[in-house]
Amino acid sequence: MPSTLKDRLKELMAECGLTKQIELANLAKVSKGLVNQWFNGDTGLGKKPLLELTKKTRFSAQWLADGTGPKYKTSDTVSLTQTLSTLETENSNSTTLKLYDMSASCGQGTIIPEFPELLRKIEIPNDALIELLGTTNLQGVQLMPPDGDSMEPTIPRRSITLIKTDIDKFQDSGVYLITFDGYTYIKRLARGKSGVIKVISDNKLYSDTDFDIAPNELDQLIIHGKFWKALPLDFLDI
Numbered sequence: 293m294p295s296t297l298k299d300r301l302k303e304l305m306a307e308c309g310l311t312k313q314i315e316l317a318n319l320a321k322v323s324k325g326l327v328n329q330w331f332n333g334d335t336g337l338g339k340k341p342l343l344e345l346t347k348k349t350r351f352s353a354q355w356l357a358d359g360t361g362p363k364y365k366t367s368d369t370v371s372l373t374q375t376l377s378t379l380e381t382e383n384s385n386s387t388t389l390k391l392y393d394m395s396a397s398c399g400q401g402t403i404i405p406e407f408p409e410l411l412r413k414i415e416i417p418n419d420a421l422i423e424l425l426g427t428t429n430l431q432g433v434q435l436m437p438p439d440g441d442s443m444e445p446t447i448p449r450r451s452i453t454l455i456k457t458d459i460d461k462f463q464d465s466g467v468y469l470i471t472f473d474g475y476t477y478i479k480r481l482a483r484g485k486s487g488v489i490k491v492i493s494d495n496k497l498y499s500d501t502d503f504d505i506a507p508n509e510l511d512q513l514i515i516h517g518k519f520w521k522a523l524p525l526d527f528l529d530i
Contacts, residue, residue, distance in 0.1 A: 297330055297331075297333065297336060297337070297359075298330070298332075298333065299359075300355065300356060300359060301331065304316075304349060304356070313327045319344065319348060320341035320344045322340075322341050322432075323432070323457060323460040324460065325457040325460055325516055325517065326341075326458055329434075334434075336357070337357055338431045342356060346365075350365055351363060351364060351365070352366075385418060386415050386416060387415070387418055387421055387428055388416075389416060425454075432458035433454055433455065433520065435455075436452070436455065438478050441495060442493040442501060443467065443480075443493060443495060444494065444495045445495075446480075447478060447522050448524045448525075450525045451522045451523055451524045451525055452523045452525060453519060453521070453522050453523075454522070454523070455517035455518065455520065456518050456520050457469075457516060457517035458517070459515070459517050459518040460515050460517070462481055462483075462513075463518070465481065465483065466480065466518055467479065467494075467519035468481050468515055470514065471514040471516065472491070472509075479491045479493065480494055484504060487506075487507035488506055489504070489505040489513070490502070490504055491504070491505060
């Protein structure tokens with residue numbers, strides 16, 4: 293029976309002398325949040341990290357991807373190009389999205405577990421994804437419900453948000469999933485004066501919950517991802 297991705301990554305880390313997930317993230321050139329998803333079994337290795345790990349270690353692409361074939365690269369090992377082609381073919385018709393029992397606050401903040409419990413997964417045909425989202429590339433995307441209405445109308449209270457977890461640094465003004473001082477929020481971040489980051493509610497009724505993060509407090513800020521889409525969940529009576 294093929295090993296799990298978590299088992300294979302642990303073996304790779306041990307052989308490469310890596311002890312922390314952030315070290316694996318640096319090796320694969322991805323965010324720590326994406327590495328967490330690998331270890332939780334939420335998503336597989338994408339093209340770019342598979343390429344990086346194959347180039348930088350002696351493990352074969354096929355074994356890293358699905359646990360089959362020779363563990364180490366040899367002259368007879370299936371090439372990375374062939375492996376990626378096979379994986380694309382196997383997953384060419386649909387994409388699996390996963391919903392977590394994890395809410396991010398649009399108000400005062402929510403304390404959440406480090407590894408949320410997986411509730412269910414939804415498989416959507418790729419042609420439907422193209423129509424809904426304009427893409428089938430959902431690598432690093434997580435679904436989670438907001439808690440509260442302080443980000444309305446940008447994020448409706450009854451909705452599911454899509455967060456790109458491969459973004460783990462403040463880039464520019466936008467809506468981010470963050471943890472600060474132990475609380476997790478979906479808030480708009482904007483650059484202020486003298487290195488300050490402003491944390492803002494889009495709903496002006498909640499302007500009293502806005503706050504600033506000073507430069508000397510940035511070590512307490514964790515960016516889990518950047519808001520991408522919101523799916524309203526309002527039902528119509530029939």
